[in-house]
Amino acid sequence: METHPSFDAYIGSDGVTLDARDVALLRAIDREGSLNTAAQSLGRSYAHAQRRVVELEDAFGALVERQRGGAGGGGSTLTTTARELLAAFERTRASFEGVAEIAETVIVGTIVERDGELVTVETPAGAIRALVPDGDGEVQLSLRADAVTLTDPEDTPVPEHTSARNRFAGTVVGVESGERIARIAVDVGLEQPVLALVTEDSREKLGLDDGSEVVVSFKATATRGVAVGDADD
Amino acid sequence: METHPSFDAYIGSDGVTLDARDVALLRAIDREGSLNTAAQSLGRSYAHAQRRVVELEDAFGALVERQRGGAGGGGSTLTTTARELLAAFERTRASFEGVAEIAETVIVGTIVERDGELVTVETPAGAIRALVPDGDGEVQLSLRADAVTLTDPEDTPVPEHTSARNRFAGTVVGVESGERIARIAVDVGLEQPVLALVTEDSREKLGLDDGSEVVVSFKATATRGVAVGDADD
DNA sequence: GGTCGTTGTTTCGACATCGATATAACCGAA
DNA sequence: TTCGGTTATATCGATGTCGAAACAACGACC
Incomplete structure (x- = not known):
């Protein structure tokens, strides 16, 4: 029997938890510049992405600076709060990773x-x-x-x-x-x-x-x- | 904003993962002596408990010694494999816990x-x-x-x-x-x-x-x- | 050997989740 | 003014999860 200890890291606030998928979403938004293409690049639905962002902001504060209309139709960028959150998540994930993989x-x-x-x-x-x-x-x-x-x-x-x-x-x-x-x-x-x-x-x-x-x-x-x-x- | 890093620990084998709920289930079986009362004490359905045990045994090997019929109708006890698994889970959970709570x-x-x-x-x-x-x-x-x-x-x-x-x-x-x-x-x-x-x-x-x-x-x-x-x- | 009580197993339906789709609102640029 | 691409919102359907309940199996006891 091959067993392997593992984990799912997340950061909780106000009952809502930010997990790896949310991190991937925020990363994609940062990379793609819009919710739409971000969801697309992740192979997930736009509806979910939008819903989730609202949900997260409810708990963590402003995360995505959204702009609709305008040149190119608009776009979205991450706030510094979001970036700090990403860094914090990465750090704790790295720590957990250490525990999981180290003998x-x-x-x-x-x-x-x-x-x-x-x-x-x-x-x-x-x-x-x-x-x-x-x-x-x-x-x-x-x-x-x-x-x-x-x-x-x-x-x-x-x-x-x-x-x-x-x-x-x-x-x-x-x-x-x-x-x-x-x-x-x-x-x-x-x-x-x-x-x-x-x-x-x-x-x-x-x-x-x-x-x-x-x-x-x-x-x-x-x-x-x-x-x-x-x-x- | 009050954020708190946290985690879900689990032990994976063969695509199936044993998580905290499964551990609670096994513990309850150990404590109650049967799947039925175990599920009941957890406020969960018996069907789910039984399904889950089969699923877990598929990946981890024999976990629950089941006995039906006989005096009292039968009952279930954990195998040593299950006990080792529980201990391993508790250990890794404790390690993760340390990472999560320690400054x-x-x-x-x-x-x-x-x-x-x-x-x-x-x-x-x-x-x-x-x-x-x-x-x-x-x-x-x-x-x-x-x-x-x-x-x-x-x-x-x-x-x-x-x-x-x-x-x-x-x-x-x-x-x-x-x-x-x-x-x-x-x-x-x-x-x-x-x-x-x-x-x-x-x-x-x-x-x-x-x-x-x-x-x-x-x-x-x-x-x-x-x-x-x-x-x- | 039949009965009985308990457990294990399976089926079915309710419920939540998520994606797909459609629609409205927005705003700069041509 | 129209166009274009985006965000925001609502609805519907597929999918998977879970619980309730019916069903089957077992073995001691009478």
């Missing part, structure tokens, strides 16, 4: 202490501090590869002097070199190796290869988990 | 070098390495607060010995203390201060307060951006 390490453990949503989880490799909204008992922590920092064992700051206080010494058990980005698997005593995404640059500077000793560290606030099993929902 | 710092800069999707961006505070899929010229980088590590200036490893090679010295210009988590704003010479999410614990250990000197660092692979303006799309 994660799943760590199974048990909550032994809770302080608000900050918990201490007991794992085979030691205690890990993480964010778990609620629940109790067994948890699955999701550690994203881009949140894991690798450092040279000889020059790793003491935990008291950094905000990344989840620290584990381990050995590299796998290197998957990409064009510019490498995926490093580090065994730290957990069931699965911890995956870390680093630039090829960093890999060379740290001299990482199979068998290398390295320290992996990650922040508690970047480690999110969900209670599984005997949760109190 | 980000928007950094505007200009691409001065590109090597695959790895770029060097020129900013008022200096060069930043980041991931930008494509485009050119002006970019907006999105730096998530939970990806920023703070370290004591006196005990910060040299860049060659860590994979977090975006480093900037700065001063704390704002501390927003929560119950267990603090949001630290650090001025590093950019238009906006960089936001970092750290545990209260870390804040105390590092002695962070307004005016404190601190080093912020973050990985290139955790810094995603989008080209804006003269992009070649």
Whole structure:
């Protein structure tokens, strides 16, 4: 079974949500210069485009400067509000994209202490501090590869002097070199190796290869988990 | 205008996508012990529930062990496949949730070098390495607060010995203390201060307060951006 | 083996969504 | 004044979604 996590991003305001299709519409308007040709270029009906623009403006404010009549019959241009909205959407979409495509390490453990949503989880490799909204008992922590920092064992700051206080010494058990980005698997005593995404640059500077000793560290606030099993929902 | 980035998470397989409603359905089946009462408890029709389960099983494999006849008329239980799927969904949803709710710092800069999707961006505070899929010229980088590590200036490893090679010295210009988590704003010479999410614990250990000197660092692979303006799309 | 209660399955119709189409209003330019 | 291309609005029909209800299957119990 080939499963793939994915998402639909949108920006909500006032009950109306601006999604990818709306973004495509606004982009097309910007590109084509009119609602009519924009809808046409997207293979969608003009009626829908017009309806939707009105609907969006109701929630987000003026988005499209419309002009009818005149030379060429008129046309439409985007307001700066619309452009800011597009940029904001693109940014959040890029962030979500990162989460969806980047490998994660799943760590199974048990909550032994809770302080608000900050918990201490007991794992085979030691205690890990993480964010778990609620629940109790067994948890699955999701550690994203881009949140894991690798450092040279000889020059790793003491935990008291950094905000990344989840620290584990381990050995590299796998290197998957990409064009510019490498995926490093580090065994730290957990069931699965911890995956870390680093630039090829960093890999060379740290001299990482199979068998290398390295320290992996990650922040508690970047480690999110969900209670599984005997949760109190 | 109050805008809020949000998302719909789902897990795709074979063209079919398992979304939040499907998860609610499976949860209800697990809780109620039958499709019938599950649908009822969700206020949805039984027909839909049954159809949907078949559809999902077509793509994901056996999810619901159905039993009809017998004492009590029968019932349904989830397979381990279904439970794993639920856990996987919850994990990715939690990750997305983090992206959606956590503050980000928007950094505007200009691409001065590109090597695959790895770029060097020129900013008022200096060069930043980041991931930008494509485009050119002006970019907006999105730096998530939970990806920023703070370290004591006196005990910060040299860049060659860590994979977090975006480093900037700065001063704390704002501390927003929560119950267990603090949001630290650090001025590093950019238009906006960089936001970092750290545990209260870390804040105390590092002695962070307004005016404190601190080093912020973050990985290139955790810094995603989008080209804006003269992009070649 | 028949009965009975519960569940799984299928069919049908109501409802919302969306596209296609038609029409009116608009305004600069020829 | 006419023309041309656009935006704004209303209506109709196709399509897909969903719920209600009828239908079929199952197995313990009598």
